[in-house]
Amino acid sequence: MDEALALHAGPQAKRTPFAPRKRHGELEKQYLNEVIDSDTLFYYFGTKVFELQKKFAEMYGRRYGIACSSGTAAVHIALGALELPPGSEVITSPITDMGTVTGMLYQGLIPVFADVDAETLNMDPRSVAQRITNRTRAIVAVHHAGLAVDVEALAALGLPVIEDCAQAFGCEYKGRLAGTFTPISTFSLNHFKHITCGSGGMVLTDDERLRYLATLFADKCYQREEGIRNPYFLAPNYQMTELQGAVALAQLRCVGEIAAARNRLGGRLSALLERIPGITPQAVPAGCKHSYFLYLFRLEREVLGCTVEEFSEALAAEGIPNDARTITGGRPVYLYDVFQKRSAFPGSDYPFSLTDRIYRPGDCPVAEAAFDSWITMNVYETYTDTDLEEIAAGVQKVAQYFAVRNLWTRTVSAGVAV
Numbered sequence: 393m394d395e396a397l398a399l400h401a402g403p404q405a406k407r408t409p410f411a412p413r414k415r416h417g418e419l420e421k422q423y424l425n426e427v428i429d430s431d432t433l434f435y436y437f438g439t440k441v442f443e444l445q446k447k448f449a450e451m452y453g454r455r456y457g458i459a460c461s462s463g464t465a466a467v468h469i470a471l472g473a474l475e476l477p478p479g480s481e482v483i484t485s486p487i488t489d490m491g492t493v494t495g496m497l498y499q500g501l502i503p504v505f506a507d508v509d510a511e512t513l514n515m516d517p518r519s520v521a522q523r524i525t526n527r528t529r530a531i532v533a534v535h536h537a538g539l540a541v542d543v544e545a546l547a548a549l550g551l552p553v554i555e556d557c558a559q560a561f562g563c564e565y566k567g568r569l570a571g572t573f574t575p576i577s578t579f580s581l582n583h584f585k586h587i588t589c590g591s592g593g594m595v596l597t598d599d600e601r602l603r604y605l606a607t608l609f610a611d612k613c614y615q616r617e618e619g620i621r622n623p624y625f626l627a628p629n630y631q632m633t634e635l636q637g638a639v640a641l642a643q644l645r646c647v648g649e650i651a652a653a654r655n656r657l658g659g660r661l662s663a664l665l666e667r668i669p670g671i672t673p674q675a676v677p678a679g680c681k682h683s684y685f686l687y688l689f690r691l692e693r694e695v696l697g698c699t700v701e702e703f704s705e706a707l708a709a710e711g712i713p714n715d716a717r718t719i720t721g722g723r724p725v726y727l728y729d730v731f732q733k734r735s736a737f738p739g740s741d742y743p744f745s746l747t748d749r750i751y752r753p754g755d756c757p758v759a760e761a762a763f764d765s766w767i768t769m770n771v772y773e774t775y776t777d778t779d780l781e782e783i784a785a786g787v788q789k790v791a792q793y794f795a796v797r798n799l800w801t802r803t804v805s806a807g808v809a810v
């Protein structure tokens with residue numbers, strides 16, 4: 393490829409504009425109007441949230457759904473339903489949103505971070521097993537970027553497992569939907585997810601006791617089903633409104649199509665990128681079906697000889713939006729100040745003071761190395777084959793430039809005449 397990089401005044405590889413992506417339509421408006429006409433926005437007196445819970449659970453073949461205000465709230469609710477005592481350790485991924493661990497800290501639990509697999513960036517069950525101590529009480533299994541973690545291997549470790557499916561609508565593991573393997577699972581409906589009501593969440597379970605406790609935990613421990621207002625444990629207010637429920641209910645109609653489209657498009661893009669020297673798409677293990685909340689590929693630094701920031705800048709100049717070092721803000725979660733400074737609650741080092749757990753650079757070396765070599769992009773369901781071909785052409789153009797530059801630099805450094 394002889395064209396100069398767009399960064400160097402060459403033509404952009406992405407010549408065709410991306411199609412507009414309109415996410416909400418007439419059904420959302422209809423359901424919202426029905427809520428307004430009902431003159432109640434409170435979920436317990438309405439119908440939309442209850443209908444959403446029922447249909448969401450049915451979509452996943454589960455008995456119960458508990459709607460809530462966010463994916464962060466959903467994970468917190470699931471942890472609350474497990475009734476883990478303060479000081480308990482909960483193992484999770486270092487490459488995840490802060491929402492995965494926020495509820496742990498509020499419950500006085502101690503997050504423990506297991507390393508990730510170098511090819512998928514999902515939790516490595518071997519590392520999880522190594523992190524188990526006599527204080528470990530649960531695992532939060534994060535299905536990262538729309539790719540299922542090896543949830544059976546995690547469940548086999550003998551601890552309660554919560555599936556965090558915030559990024560994993562429609563993804564599958566061994567022919568089953570992620571979110572159906574463990575006693576309780578959680579989902580996010582915020583702006584960035586496959587489907588959205590602005591901000592919202594869902595907890596799924598087949599267990600009646602977990603359903604009851606989760607329902608109480610989402611609603612200040614008010615026993616509305618019995619007409620009792622006498623809380624017997626501390627619980628937040630994570631109610632979903634009827635307005636959110638209306639939009640989320642309308643969005644359910646298209647989640648299957650969105651996940652299927654992203655699976656097709658992401659697979660097609662991987663087939664194009666894997667031909668490019670120096671580029672390795674995220675691996676999809678046998679039996680998994682990726683739903684591509686995010687699309688990831690790794691730079692082979694020894695081939696390209698550039699930093700991830702250099703590659704990202706050049707690719708963006710080609711008209712291809714992407715992110716470098718932004719998986720969790722450029723660092724594993726345990727390197728955030730809240731862990732490094734033990735500052736979850738200002739003026740106190742609670743809950744970290746309940747254990748001797750210290751979070752250090754080097755705790756998860758594979759995860760830490762990922763921030764120097766992975767690029768993240770979106771593959772929206774509205775993309776066309778032309779979009780994919782132009783994205784691949786841009787990646788190839790940038791990769792070829794850096795590979796040639798790297799070869800030249802190494803040759804000159806070796807003192808070989810060219």
